[in-house]
Amino acid sequence: MSREFHAGGAASFGMLHSPMHGVSVMKAVLSRWLELDLTQVGSVIAIAGVLPSAWRFVHHVWREATSWIRRFFVASVTIPGRDPLNRNVADWVLANVIELRSLRFLTARTQAGRESDRAALLKKTRRAVQYHPHWGTIWFWHEGHLFFVSRAADDFNASMSDPAYDGVGGEELTVICLGRSVEPIKQFIQTAREFAERQTQYFVIIYARDRYGVSWQPKSRKPIRLLETVHFDEQVKQELLTDIRNYLDPKTAQLYQRRSMPYRRGYLFHGPPGTGKSSLSTALAGEFGLDLYEVNIPTVASDADLEQMFQEIPPQCIVLLEDIDAVWTGRDIERSEYSSGSAVSGCTLSGLLNVLDGVGSQEGRIVIMTTNRPEYLDGALVRPGRVDMKIFLGNISQKSSGEMFVRMFAPEVRIDQVAISESGAWPDMDRIRQLAAEFAAKIPEDTFTPSQLQGFFQLHLEDAEEAAASIDAWVDRHLSKKHERDFELVNGDKASQASHDS
Numbered sequence: 386m387s388r389e390f391h392a393g394g395a396a397s398f399g400m401l402h403s404p405m406h407g408v409s410v411m412k413a414v415l416s417r418w419l420e421l422d423l424t425q426v427g428s429v430i431a432i433a434g435v436l437p438s439a440w441r442f443v444h445h446v447w448r449e450a451t452s453w454i455r456r457f458f459v460a461s462v463t464i465p466g467r468d469p470l471n472r473n474v475a476d477w478v479l480a481n482v483i484e485l486r487s488l489r490f491l492t493a494r495t496q497a498g499r500e501s502d503r504a505a506l507l508k509k510t511r512r513a514v515q516y517h518p519h520w521g522t523i524w525f526w527h528e529g530h531l532f533f534v535s536r537a538a539d540d541f542n543a544s545m546s547d548p549a550y551d552g553v554g555g556e557e558l559t560v561i562c563l564g565r566s567v568e569p570i571k572q573f574i575q576t577a578r579e580f581a582e583r584q585t586q587y588f589v590i591i592y593a594r595d596r597y598g599v600s601w602q603p604k605s606r607k608p609i610r611l612l613e614t615v616h617f618d619e620q621v622k623q624e625l626l627t628d629i630r631n632y633l634d635p636k637t638a639q640l641y642q643r644r645s646m647p648y649r650r651g652y653l654f655h656g657p658p659g660t661g662k663s664s665l666s667t668a669l670a671g672e673f674g675l676d677l678y679e680v681n682i683p684t685v686a687s688d689a690d691l692e693q694m695f696q697e698i699p700p701q702c703i704v705l706l707e708d709i710d711a712v713w714t715g716r717d718i719e720r721s722e723y724s725s726g727s728a729v730s731g732c733t734l735s736g737l738l739n740v741l742d743g744v745g746s747q748e749g750r751i752v753i754m755t756t757n758r759p760e761y762l763d764g765a766l767v768r769p770g771r772v773d774m775k776i777f778l779g780n781i782s783q784k785s786s787g788e789m790f791v792r793m794f795a796p797e798v799r800i801d802q803v804a805i806s807e808s809g810a811w812p813d814m815d816r817i818r819q820l821a822a823e824f825a826a827k828i829p830e831d832t833f834t835p836s837q838l839q840g841f842f843q844l845h846l847e848d849a850e851e852a853a854a855s856i857d858a859w860v861d862r863h864l865s866k867k868h869e870r871d872f873e874l875v876n877g878d879k880a881s882q883a884s885h886d887s
């Protein structure tokens with residue numbers, strides 16, 4: 386049975402075979418059921434058909450217009466990714482434009498960590514996720530001029546894959562300003578520099594060689610650590626500070642020059658592990674507003690690379706050579722005797738001595754070497770002129786233990802902390818000082834390293850009273866462990882001596 390199709394006046398199925406009638410049927414269906422006019426639908430389809438070519442046309446016009454504007458109406462300055470200025474400008478944009486606009490475009494990456502972080506490698510601990518603002522081109526007004534800063538996206542991907550990258554700077558930046566003069570851009574860059582200098586007062590920027598070993602990259606930006614928080618002999622600390630202050634005084638540079646003396650200064654920080662050698666280096670960088678350049682000797686491939694590294698270090702900064710004993714030992718000590726676990730470097734001791742004495746070293750740099758075993762160091766490395774002052778950082782004194790207690794529990798430290806002490810109100814400063822004195826009296830003089838004590842505090846951060854009450858047990862436990870270790874060491878030595886004699 387044929388189905389009847391009722392649409393306006395068209396009733397017969399056969400009629401649909403006629404094109405004219407087909408159109409009328411469609412028209413009737415559209416207007417009756419969808420309340421649409423066929424002519425309107427046709428116009429929409431026609432417009433949709435020309436849209437892609439219209440879009441291409443607009444795009445082309447836009448490209449032409451922007452390149453025309455660029456040629457005749459804007460000035461620009463490009464800053465290479467690896468230049469320190471790049472970070473200055475990126476920091477300024479982050480703080481003065483992006484943060485104010487609360488942009489919600491971020492990049493996420495797993496927080497960079499040390500490759501030697503075994504727990505993380507074994508996935509026992511998860512590294513935190515770092516979020517950084519993601520921006521390509523950003524505009525802003527500055528001193529009455531319209532600026533655009535654009536960031537090279539290709540470089541950005543390269544930076545992100547670098548574990549040392551901390552999310553700021555590193556990609557080529559182009560600063561564009563509306564107008565035909567580059568002067569406003571130069572002034573803007575100067576502003577960014579001054580801003581960076583002010584920031585540096587709050588942060589220490591630590592530079593390290595990138596993973597390919599070809600250039601210096603900002604590795605991290607650490608909040609300034611106050612010198613008061615590094616505990617060691619107060620008199621030695623003051624002597625060290627005076628020495629550096631004198632050295633950095635511009636008059637000293639002239640005096641050195643007039644007397645044809647190389648303007649450089651070297652320090653050796655020595656002492657057992659965990660006594661604050663690295664902490665002191667960072668604190669000094671913060672105190673004197675200097676950047677810190679870490680030279681990891683074991684990873685340097687050759688003397689030529691070492692020379693290149695030192696050539697690229699700017700004049701006024703701290704160069705940190707950590708654990709220098711792990712690389713070369715004294716000339717009079719058999720290498721085999723000390724080689725276990727020591728890193729082997731591609732560069733030689735004479736290569737290092739050359740760069741320490743080289744031209745770049747005479748431009749106001751401070752070289753700090755750290756070691757746990759100063760007795761193993763080659764005499765040439767630590768002779769006066771290369772090492773001008775040796776600072777011993779040892780186990781903590783009773784006095785410093787008390788100061789550390791106060792620093793950990795002083796009421797102002799509590800202000801930013803969210804957790805509230807279980808015991809209710811936080812003790813006032815008088816009570817903290819009293820507890821600190823009781824605490825210090827229980828710490829045996831010159832027995833524990835500051836980092837051991839810091840480990841204790843980390844377990845009791847929420848309660849000063851509890852910390853003071855628990856120290857006895859902690860000291861007993863650690864003393865008995867220490868005695869066991871000493872006993873094993875002495876007997877181990879005797880045993881090995883006996884086997885050697887036999």
Ligand SMILES: Nc1ncnc2c1ncn2[C@@H]1O[C@H](COP(=O)(O)OP(=O)(O)OP(=O)(O)O)[C@@H](O)[C@H]1O
Nearest residue numbers: 614615616657658659660661662663664835836839
């Ligand atoms: N003298 C100190 N005063 C305050 N804190 C200290 C001191 N020494 C160590 N610490 C703390 O112990 C931890 C380890 O310190 P640091 O890395 O500076 O020691 P180090 O002597 O360089 O150790 P290593 O020889 O193993 O490199 C840091 O968190 C630091 O805060």
